[in-house]
Amino acid sequence: MTNTVITLIKTEKEHLELFFQFQLDKEGSYMAAFMPKDTNDKAAYIERYAGYLLDATKNMCTIKVNGVIAGSIGKFIMNNEAWITYWIDRPFWGQGIATAALEDFLKIEITRPIYAGVAFDNQGSQKVLEKCGFVRIAADKGFANARQAEIEEYIYKLAD
Template identity: 55%
Template sequence: MTYTKKSITLKPTEIGDLETLFRFQIDKESAYLAAFMPKDYDSKIAYVAKYTKLLKNPNVNNQTIFIHNTIVGSIAKFMIQDNPEITYWIDKKFWGKGIGTKALKEFLRIETIRPIFARVAFDNFGSQKILEKCGFIKIDIDSGFASARQKVIEEFVYKLEK
């Protein structure tokens, strides 16, 4: 099934969304591809505490992605080393259906700060495609400890200028 832009909506994340979003994060395949996760990514208590705090932070824009009334992911802008950066997570059941691309395009209409950056594991080809379809350009290669894989891996740094 393909989804139209109209069937995908973004809404500010609420505390009630966190239970569903946490379940997406603890999926082993999803966590592996995300790679750069908190050490305690499988702790619901830590997840809810972290995101409850982030939802109150005016420098963070957390949005929940819906198809009709079903939560299918999340997307956010946060600041890292004075640079705005985006992150997103799509429920594995919805991979490969264009939802990530449509959600990111919509988010970039809401979050207009530029330049804006994104980071992605070297082997997360789906996420790389999403960024490139939305106009991001790969500008650098970095490496870091990927807690979901328990080793250092490369990550690609992307930037959107306009």
């Protein structure tokens, strides 16, 4: 990552168009696994995430690499617990961007504990979480829309 500048900025509504395009990537959505039922409904996607931007319980950031939008990262609340989610556009995979972005995000988002879920076979995201101090604490099963099957999901936790 020599000379690579990674920055996090507050997500703006105009970023959602690009995020919608990112999630259409078949390999990316396969790895993410747990996706909405209809990922092709752009209006529904924009409406849902635009609402999230107004939700004070969510913290949504856009990841930029050398000034180019490369992904998103955010915190949300589920069952009264803080969870983290992120998406890196496939051309940026394998460059340490997710790890650097998560490290930076965890300096901004100080809620602890914070959890993350990842598909059992998404070794890239598992490594990112572990490098950032998350510990695998459980496994669960859930229906993965992107795979049209029930799969195992690993649950990670960052305690401090």
